[in-house]
Amino acid sequence: xxxxxxxxxxxxxxxxxxxxxxxxxxxxxxxxxxxxxxxxxxxxxxxxxxxxxxxxxxxxxxxxxxxxxxxxxxxxxxxxxxxxxxxxxxxxxxxxxxxxxxxxxxxxxxxxxxxxxxxxxxxxxxxxxxxxxxxxxxxxxxxxxxxxxxxxxxxxxxxxxxxxxxxxxxxxxxxxxxxxxxxxxxxxxxxxxxxxxxxxxxxxxxxxxxxxxxxxxxxxxxxxxxxxxxxxxxxxxxxxxxxxxxxxxxxxxxxxxxxxxxxxxxxxxxxxxxxxxxxxxxxxxxxxxxxxxxxxxxxxxxxxxxxxxxxxxxxxxxxxxxxxxxxxxxxxxxxxxxxxxxxxxxxxxxxxxxxxxxxxxxxxxxxxxxxxxxxxxxxxxxxxxx
Numbered sequence: 001x002x003x004x005x006x007x008x009x010x011x012x013x014x015x016x017x018x019x020x021x022x023x024x025x026x027x028x029x030x031x032x033x034x035x036x037x038x039x040x041x042x043x044x045x046x047x048x049x050x051x052x053x054x055x056x057x058x059x060x061x062x063x064x065x066x067x068x069x070x071x072x073x074x075x076x077x078x079x080x081x082x083x084x085x086x087x088x089x090x091x092x093x094x095x096x097x098x099x100x101x102x103x104x105x106x107x108x109x110x111x112x113x114x115x116x117x118x119x120x121x122x123x124x125x126x127x128x129x130x131x132x133x134x135x136x137x138x139x140x141x142x143x144x145x146x147x148x149x150x151x152x153x154x155x156x157x158x159x160x161x162x163x164x165x166x167x168x169x170x171x172x173x174x175x176x177x178x179x180x181x182x183x184x185x186x187x188x189x190x191x192x193x194x195x196x197x198x199x200x201x202x203x204x205x206x207x208x209x210x211x212x213x214x215x216x217x218x219x220x221x222x223x224x225x226x227x228x229x230x231x232x233x234x235x236x237x238x239x240x241x242x243x244x245x246x247x248x249x250x251x252x253x254x255x256x257x258x259x260x261x262x263x264x265x266x267x268x269x270x271x272x273x274x275x276x277x278x279x280x281x282x283x284x285x286x287x288x289x290x291x292x293x294x295x296x297x298x299x300x301x302x303x304x305x306x307x308x309x310x311x312x313x314x315x316x317x318x319x320x321x322x323x324x325x326x327x328x329x330x331x332x333x334x335x336x337x338x339x340x341x342x343x344x345x346x347x348x349x350x351x352x353x354x355x356x357x358x359x360x361x362x363x364x365x366x367x368x369x370x371x372x373x374x375x376x377x378x379x380x381x382x383x384x385x386x
Contacts, residue, residue: 018151019245023170023173026038026173027231030177032177039111043109047109048136050064051095051121053080053118056114076099080118083272085270085271087121087270089156095122109172110125111136111138114144122154123135128167137173140180144192149171151170157266161338189219191277194314195277196229196232199232199233204236219312253358256287258283260286262279264282285316289372294364296352296353301352317380318377329374333366336369337366347364347365348361348362
């Protein structure tokens with residue numbers, strides 16, 4: 001088994017073109033040991049601040065910090081609390097103040113060492129401090145390696161919903177060391193896996209079929225399988241970002257399952273009760289069920305998608321959320337109405353015609369969505385009592 005400090009083989013490289021911004025995503029085992037070299041080679045000899053959380057700091061901070069200090073590149077480290085609750089205005093303000101207190105100049109860069117929460121929060125701070133400093137993402141979770149570290153989305157949550165305050169701020173480099181994923185709790189790894197499956201569902205039926213046949217190899221950290229899963233997902237996202245950097249059209253497809261899922265996350269209070277990927281897994285199943293009810297796909301497609309997500313241990317129903325309380329349809333639709341993709345009061349939904357083919361729809365009314373959720377939740381409750 002590789003250790004987090006193993007020397008990396010030649011990494012896979014995905015180049016991302018986002019408007020005027022071009023940057024590399026490096027993917028492979030052992031890249032963390034060479035992170036300072038990769039940063040210097042692609043970004044230059046800049047002064048660096050590191051932002052991470054307490055969990056990641058215990059496992060991965062010391063070697064990176066020491067290497068930057070050896071090169072006289074380190075200006076400071078900010079360690080924040082883990083979890084979605086950290087994506088907040090108070091945490092953002094404190095982080096911006098910390099970066100300024102470190103003396104980070106406009107020519108410097110901020111390294112986001114962590115998962116999606118750290119990437120989103122740090123990216124937003126980097127876009128604001130001194131009206132924008134450079135950003136390097138070192139994602140440490142599967143979710144952030146396959147999705148959130150690529151494409152420049154930043155954001156924090158508010159009581160009204162998830163990621164409603166944010167900017168687009170592209171990184172200068174992304175370093176995805178797949179060995180770091182071995183330190184993740186199994187639940188976190190499963191939560192990230194749903195984003196890889198999402199890319200297959202969106203536009204690569206062959207990749208989804210590959211995941212159905214090879215997910216066990218991914219889950220035991222087989223280097224070849226894991227790198228392939230991350231690389232194919234990153235290439236898929238890079239292509240979408242290149243065509244639609246600021247989410248005015250095609251990039252909305254990446255929100256498959258997210259409109260439903262974000263509402264569930266907000267209802268659960270962005271807590272450990274329901275992780276982001278778990279909410280998205282339920283949301284994907286709901287999107288496919290709605291597509292079936294609208295006559296777009298057969299029930300066999302719904303069953304295939306649901307079966308795969310369930311096989312890897314992800315929740316597929318609202319009833320799977322732990323705890324006695326469950327949301328009602330009206331509450332979820334009200335939260336969905338705050339989604340940042342709402343246009344002229346109409347929900348933006350990602351629906352499916354088959355595995356590998358999805359599309360953006362604003363034709364389903366909020367009333368129709370509420371009626372669908374009412375039926376779905378009632379069906380779940382009925383089955384629970386059989």
